Amino acid sequence: MAATLASPVAPAEHEAESLRCPAEEESRGAEAEEEGSPPQTGPVSTSGHGRLSKLPLARIKALMKTDPDVSLASQESVFIIAKATELFVEMIAKDALVYAQQGKRKTLQRKDLDNAIEAIDEFAFLEGTLD
DSSP states (O other), X not given: OOOOOOOOOOXXXXXXXXXXXXXXXXXXXXXXHSTTOOOOOSTTOOOTTSOSOSSOHHHHHHHHHTSTTOSOOOHHHHHHHHHHHHHHHXXXXXXXXXXXXXXXXXXXXXXXXXXXXXXXXXXXXXXXXXX
């Protein structure tokens, strides 16, 4: 059996276009619509309207690495944990705000968080953590 060796040859420009997947075509079209804006290179890109994550990714990565089961944390996993944390904080704050407004206050207090944790089943895992 004879083995053939193929030398690495870059495809011609028109061939490269036909090899792209549809998602890549859509993203290229969206980039073309955004005149003058730099392309986004990843989830932590600071281009456009600001950061995609409001929490410091380096600190989240450091917290993740305190777990003995975690030796490496990819940039994507750190971003997902940051985004999930943001959404969780936003959700519990909105639910606690309802209790603050019932007390005719604009400032959240610990008792508002306690009330939200007790009243909403999704926060049952937090019961007793603020004691």
